[in-house]
Amino acid sequence: MPDTFPRPVAAIILAAGQGTRMKSTLHKVLHPLAGRPMLLHLLASVDGLAPAAKVIVVGAGREQVEAAVIRSGAGVVVQQPQLGTAHAVQQAESALAGFDGDILILYGDVPLVETATMRRMLDALTGDVGAVVLGFRPVDPAAYGRILAHDGIIERMVEYKDASEAERAVTLCNSGLLAIRAADLWPLLARVGNDNAAGEYYLPDIVGLASSASRVIETDAAEVAGINSRAELAAVEGAWQARRRAAMMTAGVSLIAPETVWFSYDTTIASDVSIEPNVWFGPGVSVATGARIRANCHIEGAVIGEKVEVGPFARLRPGTVLDARSKVGNFVEIKNAHLDVRAKVNHLSYIGDAEIGADTNIGAGTITCNYDGFFKYRTNIGAGAFIGSNSALVAPVTIGAGAIVAAGTVLTSDVEPDALALARPQATRKPGWAARFRSAMIARKTS
Template sequence: MVSCSSPGLTGLPGGGYPQKVMSTIPSSPTPPSPSRPATAVILAAGRGTRMRSERPKVMHPLAGRPMLRHLLDNAEQVFDHIVVVVGPGMEDVAALAAPHAVVVQADRLGTAHAALQAQAYFGTGDVAVLYGDNPLITAQTMRDLLACRRQPGVGLALLAMRPAHPGRYGRVVTQGDNVVRIVEWADATPQERAIDLCNAGVLCADAQDFRRWLNEVRNDNAQGEYYLGDVVTQAVADGVCVRAVVASEDELRGINSRAELAVAEASVQQRLRHGAMERGVTLVAPDTVFLCADTVLAPDVVIHPHVVFGPGVTVERDVEVRSFSHLEGCTVRQGALIGPYARLRPGSDVGARAHVGNFVELKATTLGEGAKANHLTYLGNAQVGARTNVGAGTITCNYDGVFKHATVIGEGSFIGSDSILVAPVTLGAGVITAAGSVITKDVPDDAMAFGRVRQQDNRAGYAKAFRKRLMTAKERG
């Protein structure tokens, strides 16, 4: 089912709303053709007042990427051209929309006004108007919308839904199979508010017809805005057949608040988890695993409960990620074992059959094939050779307060527990560092490095006498 986005998105400098244009364009719909070009106009100028945020609404993330990017990714699979309508000062939104055309709506006068700002980009084919805060519309639903519009005799197609709680969505008024009107909730009668078919706000029509209808929209309504839904009224007045494509509420959900963003996130996560399992990934407790839109999980990967994937993660076959691990911006090669309680930060590359164990953190580090760092370790800006074992409590001191420095460890080395490797430093192949060492100088191949204070002589009987003094002091209070 389809969710509708709230009105008020905006678009182009210097533009007041145009005067009504009397057109000589015939009212009959343009004959459809599958080969006709198609243009998507995405309205993305909403300030997101209900988000209580300085960030533009469409820049809020879903599954690790801005909601506008989700919509663009799907639209790029369907439409020949895309133009994004933004508001003044939304340079970050414009940058995200690149390389697609961008226009600015200087005055926020409603959704029809916003769409009109992009009319120079409509071209000669079909035009669909989408909303940046309806980011979950699939490519297939967009194709269905175009296919509906291109049926013989159909001049305008729209997306609609039957949500569980219609709330303040605009209602779609129908007669038989045809749509006759869209009424906004604020303007609806009690009888109209009882209609369960709701407007998703997405329309598709021939470019010339769309231009004309947008120019004819008026703002004589409760909000004093130019509603895109009134294009339906213009089309019906022209005797054009208007049809609705009904899609799911989860897919077409509008996002106007933090609460709605959380509901949409849950929906996206369900999609991503289902997709991963369909591709052969084992999610032991799916609802506890959080993925990003770009997470790549190969078949035969096993993900245990309570694992979080940030952006930019690729996991190859036969990897096991144990509970309470967090991965971001990293690659995990075939057969590796991660966690529990591991953290892989951006720039890390874990080699085939390598181990990253509990409370181990990697940052910008390459762990060679078969290498192991199993306990309580931080490796930053490091290159660790194949088959090297990094003991518990090892730290690469990579940051001097201004610059990051590299640590290089050769193949087959053994880094003793509680070793401190002060970068920049290079340890050759086959090196052993004594437990508790602070290594500040390069170590050649096959050498053993000691970097700790020598233990003083043992004091015979001192521990027993020390404990006796303590117990006596305790007894005396």
């Protein structure tokens, strides 16, 4: 449940960077991480605080960002021209006019900051603390800004470009994330200058300008990893996946080759599920206890019940619901379809927009012909039916419980319960024709 703080909370999310290193027409903060745009990861964490307001500061690409966050309740403002992080935060002032609470300043390309860490920052903003800065200690401090602090109280913050050799030797780095009271923020921003190597208005300068001491709290470097290129996106994705795999196995999920299994941000898997190599989970998947996902499956938007077996080489698309002990075998695609308990589609079939009854068997090569080029139609198959191999079920069609559809049937009308449906042309036989054909072809080839 969202926390309730003594004072209202607002979040300012900076996302005005050009993102040129991504080399993409898609706004940098909308690139997906674990199946969800990185900005939405961050907003989900912010929402855990029940904020009074959320403001996103963008440069180019306002329309893309607004479309992505339309359901989030966040406002979007533009920083143009882009004169530094302090200038970017100033662009949110009018959007937060009248707000008198605590403000979190976050970054859209630092997407994995957890609600608990934001809560720690706000909890530390008490008494005479002027601001709270989130610090971290990376393996390689590289060009991060440095924080000089004693007993958690900040003495000085300096950008790498402006730091001395002694200051660059400090390992405590500035993530850029900040918590501060609204009443203090706007006056301090107005005092920030740009007398530095880059000629920009730096947000960390407000710490030095504040009349009250500011505090630094620390977090793990992985939580504040920034993403500015596709290589960094892949690295953060890899780290996220490694943590999720470890968490899954700790919770009782068996991963035979963990490094080959990829989860989405919302994948839910119960204990005693077994997952073989090379399985990809897209958004919207839940798997119940005892299920087995065999190798080389692609699954998204599917609900998989207890002791279900999927694969190998199966594709489950959105809207798939597999009830307990049902089975989807190799080279089967399921879309927007429900398999009742113990139903089986063992191999080489497409089942789309369909209801498959309990204990029904779908033979190899069966296709539900659900699309006429304009509209989708449903196929309904009752419990205990048997669909023979290489059948084409032309929807809309209903097959009653216990019915049998003979192999090779093209079915265009309903079948009553316990009936046999057979639509198969009679074979024509021409004795000796094959031998005569071969002789003629050999003679032609050798002439």
